[in-house]
Amino acid sequence: MIAALLGKAGSTLVTGLVGAAAYDGAKRAVGAGVVREGAVAATAWGLRGKRRVETGAEQLRLTSGDIVAEARERVGEQAPPPGAHEAHDHQH
Known part of the structure; x- marks a missing residue:
């Protein structure tokens, strides 16, 4: 026992x-600081990825705008000036 x-x-x-x-x-x-360093490195990679996505999205937006403008030109339409679709009903 x-x-x-x-x-x-x-x-x-x-x-x-x-x-x-x-x-x-x-x-x-x-x-x-090992854990902190790892968290900082992971966040940095995330920020880099976010910037690349934002850059790609902006490039896509610009390219699609160019395509729409060229298509309107081919059918004889004039492209509206930027911001023309926004409501602006008050006086300055």
């Missing part, structure tokens, strides 16, 4: 030591 009790106590002690070592390792990693 005492051997079983000592066995369980030893097992609990080893588990506690492993847990404490893992906690200390995680604490050092956070303290050293």
Whole structure:
């Protein structure tokens, strides 16, 4: 019975030591800025990707505007000036 009790106590002690070592390792990693550095790097990649998407969307908008203008020219329509579709009912 005492051997079983000592066995369980030893097992609990080893588990506690492993847990404490893992906690200390995680604490050092956070303290050293490893986690923060990873978050900053991931955010930077996200911002770069966002800029590329925005650039592509703007290029697509400009290209489609050129295509519509050329199509209107071919059918004999005059393209409305930019902003002509916006309501502007008040006086200045």
